[in-house]
Amino acid sequence: MTRGRGELPRILFFNINGSGMGHLSRCLAYARRMQGxxxxxxxxxxSAIEVIHDMGFEADYFVSEFWSRAHINAxxxxxxxxxxxxxxxxxxxxxxxxxxxxxxxxxxACEAYGVPVRAWSNRGLHKPDFEPVPVAESDFDLVxxxxxxxxxxxxxxxxxxxxxxxxxxxxxxxxDELLERHAAREALGLDHxxxxxxxxxxxxxxxxxxxxxxxxxxxxxxxxxxxxxxxPPITVRDVPLPADAIPISAYPxxxxxxxxxxxxxxxxxxxxxxxxxxxxxxxxVPNTLVADDQTRRAEMMSRCAPVIVSSCDGPxxxxxxxxxxxxxxxxxxxxxxxVLDGAERAVEEILALVEVQAIA
Amino acid sequence: xxxxxETEALRRRLGALADEADADLERRYALRPLPxxxxxxxxxxxxxxxxxxxxxxxRATTPPEPWDPGLKHVPRSExxxxxxxxxxxxxxxTLRTACRRLAAQLAERPDLSPVLVTDVADxxxxxxxxWLVEYVPALAAPAxxxxxxxxxHLARRYAGAPALPVSAGLGEESRLEELxxx
Numbered sequence: 001m002t003r004g005r006g007e008l009p010r011i012l013f014f015n016i017n018g019s020g021m022g023h024l025s026r027c028l029a030y031a032r033r034m035q036g037x038x039x040x041x042x043x044x045x046x047s048a049i050e051v052i053h054d055m056g057f058e059a060d061y062f063v064s065e066f067w068s069r070a071h072i073n074a075x076x077x078x079x080x081x082x083x084x085x086x087x088x089x090x091x092x093x094x095x096x097x098x099x100x101x102x103x104x105x106x107x108x109a110c111e112a113y114g115v116p117v118r119a120w121s122n123r124g125l126h127k128p129d130f131e132p133v134p135v136a137e138s139d140f141d142l143v144x145x146x147x148x149x150x151x152x153x154x155x156x157x158x159x160x161x162x163x164x165x166x167x168x169x170x171x172x173x174x175x176d177e178l179l180e181r182h183a184a185r186e187a188l189g190l191d192h193x194x195x196x197x198x199x200x201x202x203x204x205x206x207x208x209x210x211x212x213x214x215x216x217x218x219x220x221x222x223x224x225x226x227x228x229x230x231x232p233p234i235t236v237r238d239v240p241l242p243a244d245a246i247p248i249s250a251y252p253x254x255x256x257x258x259x260x261x262x263x264x265x266x267x268x269x270x271x272x273x274x275x276x277x278x279x280x281x282x283x284x285v286p287n288t289l290v291a292d293d294q295t296r297r298a299e300m301m302s303r304c305a306p307v308i309v310s311s312c313d314g315p316x317x318x319x320x321x322x323x324x325x326x327x328x329x330x331x332x333x334x335x336x337x338x339v340l341d342g343a344e345r346a347v348e349e350i351l352a353l354v355e356v357q358a359i360a
Numbered sequence: 361x362x363x364x365x366e367t368e369a370l371r372r373r374l375g376a377l378a379d380e381a382d383a384d385l386e387r388r389y390a391l392r393p394l395p396x397x398x399x400x401x402x403x404x405x406x407x408x409x410x411x412x413x414x415x416x417x418x419r420a421t422t423p424p425e426p427w428d429p430g431l432k433h434v435p436r437s438e439x440x441x442x443x444x445x446x447x448x449x450x451x452x453x454t455l456r457t458a459c460r461r462l463a464a465q466l467a468e469r470p471d472l473s474p475v476l477v478t479d480v481a482d483x484x485x486x487x488x489x490x491w492l493v494e495y496v497p498a499l500a501a502p503a504x505x506x507x508x509x510x511x512x513h514l515a516r517r518y519a520g521a522p523a524l525p526v527s528a529g530l531g532e533e534s535r536l537e538e539l540x541x542x
Contacts (some may be wrong), residue, residue, distance in 0.1 A: 041499070047483040048483055048484070049481045049495060049497075058500065060495055060499075061483070067432055068431065068492075069429075071425035071428070074424065077391055077424065077427075080391055081513070085385060085509055085510060085513060086503075086506065089502070089505060089506040089509065090499065104391060105391065112388055113389075233483060233484040234487055235488070238488070249484065
């Protein structure tokens with residue numbers, strides 16, 4: 001698909017800053033599948049701009065409402081101006097918002113500029129007490145609902161505006177891009193015959209994970225594991241680690257996940273998809289302070305992958321969880337691998353609308 | 361050029377950039393009122409009277425909430441004022457060195473909210489500094505003017521705040537107080 005003078009259509013991704021990097025990772029998943037057919041540009045509220053650049057995309061950053069101390073009205077006013085400036089210069093054919101609540105400043109900037117195609121990627125599985133968002137899906141040309149494990153592509157509403165589709169789970173990398181165990185250990189500088197546990201409990205910005213980390217590390221070390229702890233690029237305060245834990249900076253982590261004998265982490269959308277892709281026995285520790293129902297997601301995961309679910313609140317709970325986790329080593333769910341082509345499906349939907357708009 | 365002269369030149373340049381900023385940008389992207397429930401007759405009448413009084417200059421207009429460059433997770437005083445560290449065209453290692461030194465000095469000034477203006481994407485490092493980061497990326501055509509326009513907008517947004525060149529964090533001795541007063 002090209003435009004005037006052979007230019008690819010520019011797609012502007014707007015990702016919010018959640019408790020982890022899920023919104024950014026999902027936008028990156030879409031952007032990677034678009035390469036060669038469109039030119040993705042990012043307006044990111046998540047501060048991990050270097051990971052966007054490392055994947056070959058242009059990006060700007062604006063502080064999130066979650067971090068900013070500005071009054072929400074002042075923040076929205078400034079957001080509208082910053083986004084407006086970017087829209088005027090980038091002149092995108094479509095804007096894709098990934099987040100739960102499209103901000104006032106976002107909606108008004110898109111309206112004032114006259115964005116040709118607006119898409120909203122809105123992951124579901126909210127907790128039962130989640131308040132409905134006062135933004136109409138019909139304010140978007142397309143609503144993408146990234147599905148949970150096992151969900152398949154389905155058109156929920158065909159008419160525009162507000163065409164709504166469920167897409168299968170979205171993964172940043174295709175499964176064939178994951179490194180196998182030896183290659184992954186080589187890349188991370190780990191011994192080929194060591195026993196390694198990867199602990200990725202989230203950046204800790206919203207939930208203090210230091211106690212769970214201490215208990216799990218103690219338990220896993222007592223059972224002969226060496227601990228590898230990724231340093232998320234968006235962390236504002238690092239968790240104090242024991243001297244013999246190995247900190248790594250690696251993104252996307254899933255590329256290296258098969259280096260590990262076991263994994264323990266939060267049950268965010270992307271982590272769960274990655275656990276499924278990598279097939280590593282995993283302990284999921286749901287974060288109950290976020291909008292999505294991580295407990296439910298983790299339980300769904302435990303039915304189709306080698307996964308244990310525990311809140312890990314206290315040394316005893318950690319001991320039990322680790323014992324169950326180790327019992328999973330060498331087992332397989334025996335299930336057929338689920339469909340994980342949500343990003344490809346999303347891109348087809350977005351670009352089809354861009355094409356229709358260009359013809360119109 | 362001495363640090364004081366460099367600081368003075370930077371402030372003059374930022375003043376010029378602020379003057380060149382697109383003053384209409386804020387009008388073009390002004391927020392529209394959120395659609396709400398239609399108020400009752402009494403509330404509508406009060407609103408009309410309020411508008412009339414403001415037009416006649418008999419009632420003050422509530423000023424919009426100001427932009428606060430502080431971060432929620434960084435303890436600073438409520439009334440902290442911004443201090444802009446203008447660091448464009450600096451390499452990553454030099455910038456890290458300057459930021460570390462400035463952070464040590466600014467840690468003693470909870471009345472200041474540092475704002476780092478940079479074109480270096482080193483956010484894993486910046487996130488741990490506790491400063492607001494204003495990134496100025498270079499975008500390819502047709503957005504080649506973006507960086508220039510954003511610089512002008514930032515100069516306007518932080519007009520009046522003391523600005524420091526990145527070299528303020530590279531000198532042998534601490535002259536922060538002097539530069540801030542200058």
